[in-house]
Amino acid sequence: MGLNKFIVNISFLGGINVINFGLNLIVLPHLISVLGIEEWGKIVFIQILINYGVWVTDWSYNISGVRVVSQFKDDKNKISIIYSNIFFSKLLILNIVILISLIYAVINWENKLYLFGILMIPSSFLISSWFYYGVGESYIMVLLQMLQKLVAVPLIFAYVGDINSSYKYFVIYGVTGIFFGLVSQVIIKSKFKIKLVPVSLFNSFKELRREWPLFTSNIWSLLFNTTIPFLMGLYNFNSMLGIYSVVDRIRSGLIQVTHPITHTLYPKMCELYSINYKSIKKFLIISGVGILLVSITEVIISWIYSEYILQFFKVDNFENTKLIFNILLITVPIITISEFMIYQVIIPSGKDRLLIRIKYHTFLFSGIISLAMIYQYELLGAAYSSLISEFFILFLIFFMMKKERNGSF
DSSP: OOHHHHHHHHHHHHHHHHHHHHHHHHHHHHHHHHHOHHHHHHHHHHHHHHHHHHHHHHTTHHHHHHHHHHHSTTOHHHHHHHHHHHHHHHHHHHHHHHHHHHHHHHHTTTOHHHHHHGGGHHHHHHHOHHHHHHTTOHHHHHHHHHHHHHHHHHHHHHHOOSGGGTHHHHHHHHHHHHHHHHHHHHHHHHTSOOOOOOOOHHHHHHHHHHTHHHHHHHHHHHHHHHHHHHHHHHTTOHHHHHHHHHHHHHHHHHHHTTHHHHHHHHHHHHHHHTTOSGGGHHHHHHHHHHHHHHHHHHHHHHHHTHHHHHHHTTOTTSTTHHHHHHHHHHHHHHHHHHHHHIIIIITTTTOHHHHHHHHHHHHHHHHHHHHHHHHHHHHHHHHHHHHHHHHHHHHHHHHHHHHHHTTOO
């Protein structure tokens, strides 16, 4: 990837991310206003359950698929074989996940929201984001996601107007996601000339088994990232979960500001690590410091305007909301550096088993801390659990990497 294309990708992705975040800014206050914070909390909890299905379907290919495609992106025949292996392997998992989800929906028939939520599972499979990142054309995938939101947001305003229409939230995002996922498949086949080649069921299982170590690390990561909201939903703290999710989405938006840079860097890092690590060490340090400075700057700005931000999202009247917001703001640069180390150093260098150990220990630590603190201190406990857990994972990353360099593992 040339420098000009690299800059264009970052600029384009940055602009689209701003639009995507803006669309979230528009729709979230509306949903809280018409549904109420408790019903929104129920939707968030169901989204967590649905995301388990989405992440299992991804089966770590959002990481490994990028890595392997970036190494063979100029060989169309090789890419077609890689794409077919991953496509049919994920299709196999998708069918199993949907079957299990339908069984769960029937067992919990009184909660029909989950049944409609299943519509959101196939879209991630269809859009194949891993492919776009691998070939260095991630702007196409992000553009499709933006177009989906441009279609979905007006429909949310038009059809989700009270608590009885909350199921339409999942229908709208599910159907639009599937539609633009199909558009993505057309683009992959027409623009990139990728052809699906037959893959045996045996090879699909073999492919899934090969990716098992990285998938395991993703599962620990998934459980770590959802432990706090999952426990709040499990304890039936729906209103508190609604408030926490709003603040958490603001935090996610701030973290995503640097994603155009890290997402554009990742496939390049995978390619360079396979050639010579020493040649990119200085580049990694410079880019890491730059990303950290951007993250700290946006945290300071958000802290200054925190009252206006919370008022906009209609959560300023709830107890301790500002304190919770400020606590989660502290985690933004911590998470940014942790993600940078994982996606620009650990994964491109092929240290998958090290990543598994980091994610496993982090999940155990976070689970124990969150279980006690949320039960005892509820919403404040959730915020402090997040802060402590993010400090822990950052410490663990540097500690385990140092240990591995010294040959202790």
